[in-house]
Amino acid sequence: QAHTQSSYFSEGSFWQDPLALVLLGTIHFLGGSAQALDKSFLVAVERDWIVVMASKNASREAEEGWLSATNVVLKQIDLSCQILAPAISGWVLTLLPPTFGIVWVGLWNCLALLVEGLSVHVIGSRLVPELNSTGFDLEPNPNDDVEGEGGHLLEDDGNNSNCMSGWKSLQLYFAQSVVFAGLGLALLYFNVLTFSGMMTAFLVSKGMSLSSIGMWRGATCIYNQSTKHFSLQFTALWSIIWEFLCLSLTFASVFSTSTQVKLALLIGGVLPSRIGLWVYDIAVTQLYQQSVAETVRGQVGGTQMSLNAFMELLPYGLAIVCHKPEQFSILISGGYFAVGLAMLLYGFGFYMPYQRRRTLCEKESSSEFQMV
DSSP states (O other): OHHHHHHHHHTTTGGGOHHHHHHHHHHHHHHHHHHHHHHHHHHHIIIIIHHHHHTTSSSHHHHHHHHHHHHHHHHHHHHHHHHHHHHHHHHHHHHSOHHHHHHHHHHHHHHHHHHHHHHHHHIIIIIOGGGGSSSTTOOOOTTOEEEOTTSOEEEOOSOOSSOOOHHHHHHHHHTSTTHHHHHHHHHHTSOSTTTOHHHHHHHHHTTOOHHHHHHHOOOOOOHHHHHHHSOHHHHHHHHHHHHHHHHHHHHHGGGOOOHHHHHHHHHHHHHHHHHHHHHHHHHHHHHHHHHSOGGGHHHHHHHHHHHHHHHHHHHHHHHHHSOSGGGHHHHHHHHHHHHHHHHHIIIIIIIHHHHHHHHHHHHHHHHHHHHO
16 A cells, blocks of 8 residues: 555656645645634733733732743643644554544544634633723723833834734834843744654654654643742743753764764754753743733734744755755754854843843842932
């Protein structure tokens, strides 16, 4: 059966079959549309919904604690799915015919969509009806400015809902005090060292099975413990440094001539680096949740998702040029330097100015206390 399918593609029969081409194009179009809608759903849930829910807490400290715990739970659910899905799919595709495996994955996605839709309906209509209203608990004054945490003023011209152009969205995004943290997060998507499709293809070309690769996916999230002992800003700092240091081990695989050593360095660096990747992701998400005004939260979150998607697309363009397995070292190098640049942007663009502002505020508070 596998030989028959290989002949079907190699002899060009597939590309001469109009129905097969239409189906293939439809699959790609619907898959891309599903990804776009999924990103929109993530913006609504991660950037807005849980912030509205957190605002029901009595104090700011309780609100931040609830946000931290909820962000971790959402990420743990996401990670659990990323651990189980590739492993199960790898076993299905290895043990059963490819057609059955593809149908199984499609049916499972349809079932998940029904459950997701039902959950959204119950939450929005029964549990938290405030989510159905616009401008929850907020009466904006057209003459007022929205001020971010870092003192950047955002002019509210009354057009911040559906009429904002892409250029204005970018201006609004770059006006945020946490913009360098967001740019660092976007750069992390310019990285194939996350057990992505390209890294999976490279590992398969070196002899690893799909089921084995699926078992290696995932990470341990220690975000909750970190935020209990350190600030949110420092949590993001150590996590991005940790990821860079771990990927330095992976970068060393570029200079190895032994396949076994190369694979050991590659996987040995990527696995622990995911701790930093996901902790930084959660930390930056919460920084945006706490610092972006409600009236512009959707635009800023959507712009961040667009930048993430754009950076995620770039390695695929690079892979078209460097498509041979022996050229995978170029993609490794690109991802490594992207993480390094992200670390510099966060450290020098956000964390150091934040520390200076914090020190200044502490000095002013101390002076006022001494005067009293």
